[in-house]
Amino acid sequence: MKxxxxxxxxxxxxxxxxxxxxxxxxxxxxxxLFILFFILRLFFFPDFLNQATEGGEKDGYVSHELIERMP
Incomplete structure (x- = not known):
């Protein structure tokens, strides 16, 4: 293989x-590739998870959102 x-x-x-x-x-x-992965990410894909959570409760926030959005 090598x-x-x-x-x-x-x-x-x-x-x-x-x-x-x-x-x-x-x-x-x-x-x-640099433009796609670094430049566009900075402007068009902000980090909502870090903005929505305080401290480090990311898992709790995600589970709460999943439960709330279930049909």
Missing amino acids: QFILTVWQFYRDGFRSMKLGRTLWLIILIK
């Missing part, structure tokens, strides 16, 4: 090295 993973890694590594735009493409991919 040899298989190493072979796959070498295959992709050598493939991207031989590409002319390989490094540029990886840079674009990494920049897009």
Whole structure:
């Protein structure tokens, strides 16, 4: 299994090295991932759980909300 993973890694590594735009493409991919996971999370996904709870009663808050919202 370890040899298989190493072979796959070498295959992709050598493939991207031989590409002319390989490094540029990886840079674009990494920049897009950074924007998606860090920048957008800060602005569009605030941490409601920490704002709604005081101290550390997250489990109680979640269980209360689940019970209250049941149809």
